[in-house]
Amino acid sequence: MSFEPMTSVAAASGFDRVIDLRAGALPDLIAGLLADARAAAREDRLVAERRVREAIELVQREGKRLLDDARPAPVTGGLAPWQVRKVDAHLAANIDAPVKVSDLAALVRLSVSHFSRAFAVSYGGGAREHIIQRRLERARQMMIETDEPLGQIAAACGFADQAHFSNRFRRAFETSPLVWRRLHQRGQVASIDAADSAFA
CATH class of the missing domain: 1.10.10.60 (Homeodomain-like)
Structure with missing residues (x-):
């Protein structure tokens, strides 16, 4: 599985902007980054570490965003x-x-x-x-x-x-x-x- 288009976006943005992901796409994207990291570990440790770091950042940021989106809106207008x-x-x-x-x-x-x-x-x-x-x-x-x-x-x-x-x-x-x-x-x-x- 190749994630080069994602990699170039990640490198250019430093993974600091929200990527519009559906919940179903997140596991495949993370799995791809980790597979790339495993493959790169044999040849280039720095690339492998970068892929692992990208996967971690993606899980932390996008996972939180997806959970926040799934939370029901607070009830307003009710009794205290x-x-x-x-x-x-x-x-x-x-x-x-x-x-x-x-x-x-x-x-x-x-x-x-x-x-x-x-x-x-x-x-x-x-x-x-x-x-x-x-x-x-x-x-x-x-x-x-x-x-x-x-x-x-x-x-x-x-x-x-x-x-x-x-x-x-x-x-x-x-x-x-x-x-x-x-x-x-x-x-x-x-x-x-x-x-x-x-x-x-």
Whole structure:
């Protein structure tokens, strides 16, 4: 494999400018430089050392650039970390009580509209649906860990009544809480995650 055109570019530029490489081309280019170095080592040690140095520089610079290009762009416009912590703590402490979006917005010192936009960026969806999801997660945990009746679990997780809880549960998991609980209690699923995959 000959890399003479690359070599001349490298020599002229001192390997100090970014070469537009696709990720797939990098291994072949490095392998070619090292093969040239091995071949040159028998005849000209300085050429061999130069090829090895070029390969090392290429790996360091282009590898870093390719990794940087692969990183996702930072999320902007979301809640600050301290705001996320406050929202999470408030929801955990008030899972059984009514939670208004306006209360959450006030908690983190934002207008309701700004909070709603920032919340969606940070959590990947709206605040109301997130609150329902948190309540359903807590209800499933209680269904596994306790023998409480479904009506009491519904109340403990902030649902208006058992019918409201059942409706939301069925919408989220495509089965009723009673069926889900019986299935779990029979030992047919080993965890909440396994139960989810059964209804996916």
